[in-house]
Amino acid sequence: MPIRPGDRVLFYIDPKRRFVQVIREGGILGTDKGFVRHEEVIGREIGESVMTSKGVRVHLLRPLPVDFLASMKRATQVIYPKDVSLIAYLAGVTEGSKVLEGGVGTGHVTAVLAYLVGESGKVYAVDIDETKLRKAAENLERLGLAKRVVFVKRDVREGVDERDFDASILDIPDPWNAIKAVYDSLKLGSPLVAFLPTVNQVEKTVTSMRELFVDIHVYEVLLREYIVSEEGTRPSPRMTGHTGYIVFGRKILP
Amino acid sequence: MPIRPGDRVLFYIDPKRRFVQVIREGGILGTDKGFVRHEEVIGREIGESVMTSKGVRVHLLRPLPVDFLASMKRATQVIYPKDVSLIAYLAGVTEGSKVLEGGVGTGHVTAVLAYLVGESGKVYAVDIDETKLRKAAENLERLGLAKRVVFVKRDVREGVDERDFDASILDIPDPWNAIKAVYDSLKLGSPLVAFLPTVNQVEKTVTSMRELFVDIHVYEVLLREYIVSEEGTRPSPRMTGHTGYIVFGRKILP
Amino acid sequence: MPIRPGDRVLFYIDPKRRFVQVIREGGILGTDKGFVRHEEVIGREIGESVMTSKGVRVHLLRPLPVDFLASMKRATQVIYPKDVSLIAYLAGVTEGSKVLEGGVGTGHVTAVLAYLVGESGKVYAVDIDETKLRKAAENLERLGLAKRVVFVKRDVREGVDERDFDASILDIPDPWNAIKAVYDSLKLGSPLVAFLPTVNQVEKTVTSMRELFVDIHVYEVLLREYIVSEEGTRPSPRMTGHTGYIVFGRKILP
């Protein structure tokens, strides 16, 4: 099926140069390796490649969740793919899930959740910061996922009106202050997953969950990337030393 | 909504004692902490708890992907949650995805994929080993996910008839021998993800992918679990040192 | 130089079977792979091998610090080689060093320190627990290193009489209560290194050091072992997930 205006395309040059754009008449991709006019792309197939104005090859690919970050305007600290993937998995998010997200950040987690809940699911993205909400909404719009998200300007610690969530994700500095409110909104047996940079936040969050949740676990993901080249195979010398801890638990009747 | 016969329930006692069962009249859960008759569970809500015959509390929970392993009869080495979550994420599996899985193992990855593709998606689980296929099918049946899976007895290295897969997952010892066949079955631009225990397998796989795939990456996930208790917070002394490497790439026109 | 009675020899069968013994007339090494009479060893060279009574090859080697643990009767939790090596390095222990050790444990750290300080150095091993001191002394005796150690039964938190230490190592549960006493005993500019299992201990220790020490750092060592075999190369599936954190600082005039 040939690429048409309105399609989302990943322009892939190399690991550092990956750009998701919505194709439109007169559109243009500008990079330090040259530009590509969208009109050269229209009518081609995903998987084909074109050349930039500087003669550098650009692969036309279908955007995957792993590319979402690359298409976002970052308003704040983001949650990395290594963490988002485990968060979404632990939360069991899938087709039809109704998910509460407290703290939208840049919208990266929101986008992955929206991708996973499908047409019949819904993400309630709650934040007190209007600017963040707007930026996140723009980012979701750009990915074509905005219609699966309800953006709610509100302090998640004071609760939301919506009930019966299948899962809740918290990315706020003090989740222990939101535990009761989130608890009330979750279906019985459903998971809460919180993302936290410091050990002290983890301790407070876990302590606040003790009576209301079971199967409480704290995880940290370390991701190593490997380089396979003619000189041999070895781990990349660059590695993210720390992003945050992931706290998991399931709502019970106390 | 009260628990009824036919429902799948996670009986959760502690992190080591978690059992997924299909509730049926006359059913019984037996554990070293005592037993629970299913009839005591029928009519209760998810999130409530019951006592075993030995007076130990059992929480009734909704099974999540993270519990799938606990409900499986293991035929072989399994792929761990830390890896499955990243594999599914990299592959971009979601509602409606058509996924090729070469090498079913115990069916753990199959189950997570089936969970994510939803009602409209489909997993083609291909294996040369009839016994493994049957065990995997039984495991999927137990989880209520079997109808989303087509089990195919075949050597994936010789190709499959089906075409236009949105993603392909390989868990076989020599993926480099299946690269061409998998390539032919994938949609243009779609991802291949392989799971491999040794560095040597990684090298051969990556080398065999060079002309046919781009955005090739090799990852390894190290998962740390933390203990929060009255004595303080620290990483668990137990940690899985290694499971395997994850190789990722996206199909292009060469 | 042939092995003689009184020599210390490492009997090495495989990574799990390594035994340091002092050779003596009539001595015998007993293992589940058979026994070896010391008289078969006397007169041989280090680097040669003998057979056990069951025909298993035993290499006769010179004991290195990495073997010290294998020759110890363990009274308590030990500090692992991965940590001991960094602790000794950070402390700058070498020929002639005068080292204060608060908390002897099994004597493993004591032994490595004694090995490094040489004939002209001295380790002051301080503990409140007489039993631990005696066991540590026996372990050091067995390694031929006891004469470099002064064992002191005392609460290190209440200070020691000795002054002008080149370095201090603390392996007690509450080093923050010993900081002032240790500070008084150290030479100006000299390092304190503490080993601590939990994050909370680290926080208290670092906080208590702030005015009296500079260049304060907290480290954690993760050691991976690799398996190279015909099936390929990969990290060992077994790995120690956590032992403890290492806190470092250097005494200053406040």
Added chain:
Amino acid sequence: MPIRPGDRVLFYIDPKRRFVQVIREGGILGTDKGFVRHEEVIGREIGESVMTSKGVRVHLLRPLPVDFLASMKRATQVIYPKDVSLIAYLAGVTEGSKVLEGGVGTGHVTAVLAYLVGESGKVYAVDIDETKLRKAAENLERLGLAKRVVFVKRDVREGVDERDFDASILDIPDPWNAIKAVYDSLKLGSPLVAFLPTVNQVEKTVTSMRELFVDIHVYEVLLREYIVSEEGTRPSPRMTGHTGYIVFGRKILP
């Protein structure tokens, strides 16, 4: 004992600003935080502090091995403290050790070895590259450790005249080509430790050692640093993802 001309002093401002200098009349330390005249330092005690011309506090400390890198002019890739500490420990280097070092690099490992062998020990630092040898010698001179080192311009793969080494450290790209020569120079039972960036080098090295060495192990050290601050405690976001693998073995009669 007051600081005098000829003494080595660590000028410590913060973790990134640490400078080892030999104090001399008219000497000066220049930094982006201002300068310090050595004459202000002479007569003071280690552990005291002075102010730079810009009013920034500088602690006067005794240089430890962990500072050696900071005082070196780097000619090439260096081996990090996390690796040097384990290498020296595995090699059992101490007072009186006679150590063969094949491949001097910048002289960092040479310096730590020289520090540990004491007055009665000796390091034979062998390299084919005269420039590297000269730079390493200058670096050792600056640390006051040069007289414990014999610098030898030679290809270590072709062997050295000296015999009966207590330990050998290899930091060359192809240690498998030096195994036989190093084997001949080592005492029976003594350790060889090699440092290698890629898995492929590890495989070749281990394979070449199989008949001549026992207790062969391959290690990799991952070092995490932690930040303790008012915002809480967490691992540093910066971490070195990979430096190299450490191969260990002990010479036997084949």
